[in-house]
Amino acid sequence: MTARRLPLEGVTVLDFSTLLPGPLATLTLAEAGARVIKIERPGGEDMRGFAPHVDGRSVPFAMLNAGKEILSLDLKDEADRARLAPLLAQADVLVEQMRPGVMARLGLGWDDVRAINPRLIYCAITGYGQEGPRAQEAGHDINYQALTGVLSQAPGSPDHPATPAALVADIAGGAMPAVIAILLALRQRDLTGEGAFLDIAMSDAMASFAWLAKAQTAATGAAPGPHQGLLTGGSPRYGLYATADGRFLALGALEDKFWARACEGLGLEPDLRDDRRDPQATRARVAAIIRSRDAAHWRATLEPLDCCATVVRSLEEAAADPHFAARGLFRGEAVWDGLAMPLAHVPLPEGLRRARTTPRPVAEPRRPAD
Template structure:
């Protein structure tokens, strides 16, 4: 496994940090969740439950170990320092200042372990006037300007169903930052701080929007090419109240789409001005409304027009592409369970992700890990 000899101490909770460390664990890192006694990761207590823990907790914490330490307790504090001496990576998601008050910030830990890579995932980063502000996914998208651009023209912004800032702006940059720091350490022998701000991460998701703004083009919700303003990149309702998506950006795909729906006369209007696009969308919608989703997908099955069904979440398992890529599967030896695990999206030919082990119970590995440190632990 690529990360077989990497030991990660994960003090994070909820979504961004655990998602980051899940990816590291999938590829062989020994990830030890350091959890508060009795309470643990808050996401354990969410509904719906899979057993005594939430279904979401299981999804995010596979392939990890769990120990319970009260970092405000002197004995547990010493145990954590002992763990940190032999760790390669620490991931935490507290607001700036919390780890310093605990006497466990990067400046302290790098003295006992100069090779340590210390990754902090926060909403706004370690610096700036917002550094200590609380926030969640919706807040970071708001400050980044992304939320304002999501939704239909003339209506309020739409909250996305997936956590863009938490995962795309926090967890994934954290993984990349940690791997870059590990690569650098292999050359320099020194660790470093990885400062990940979810607001920064969301702003980095705007490479097609901000350049338009700086070039003098006004970017408005529901009016741009890629946010619902054009007929060739749009969602249409079918006769059975289902939806299909059209991503016919290239002229050849748009031409194929228009011919298939029997509207060759609108091919030349693909790039019509924004003020004409609304009428074009209505014309196409009137045609799409005449057939069911199944009928349309059958019609488009033999051509290239970038047309897809808008699947419901309970249809994913039956989709041939998702099944072929084995993105949803049971735990090994648990083929009868109704619960499916989301597989790693990173497909390596020689060193694939590890088979999924169940998420740990709270403090399950405390005694084992303390014993490996030569610490007598009797709490």
């Protein structure tokens, strides 16, 4: 029987990125078998300072960068840049996350490196892309969601603004599109023999998350207002409801069969079950019923009905859930000088990734040989 091989074995990635989007993308490539060489400035990147720390070591940094080789280089120093030449000539993929034009000013732009290696896949991750009025503008996840209209769909109230719980732009707008584009470009290189420049703008991908609001706009001529969309508060069938003990029930009973089961479990009055007549009246009554009992009651009453009703779990509860434990969802360990830390999860199926049970070491930065 032949030994199992990973899909990106033999692929070398130079990672010039920092913080979350690029490092998560290159971690995903590493988990699929690629050799990732992270280029860090002397003293290390900003993520090394992110809390929490264990014995002076950043757990977020370890989660995102375990299993990578780390080279310490001052890219503003000509001699250090010269040390990159052999790596650039041999690499398959380069990932960078600087503002447009910075790598070019360092002599490491697309035109510079493809002169050295025309087969290189060059992936540039930015907030707003390489060109356009906002290309040089600073931003973070919340800004990209705000400018593209995504936040306007469920902003909370003036008294209680809703900060997004997930870094959607960083991960779903930066890291994952970068991985997809890199894999497609590698396949294209198989066909053409040529490298490619990939312009990944985190804000661009946010348009994908506004698809339903755009459909409503096209159909009615008006965009849904805050909390008026089907999935953002406009339907009593889909949303969060507070329980008597201060927890929440997530209801997603969109289809009629699930809604009927949920109504039975809730004991909702028959005249309110047709939520087309007065959606807000139905929502108010559902909210009152759910608030009358604690989360344990609804977990025991609604979850067995298979009606898309779920008590919101804490992270600790999720990690202990038998289903996720069976699938190894929270498995994966980074080891930094003997200290065990969790490894960031990457959504790759078994068979296309390294075994979750094998710890990934966090390398100390080293200087490349002259």
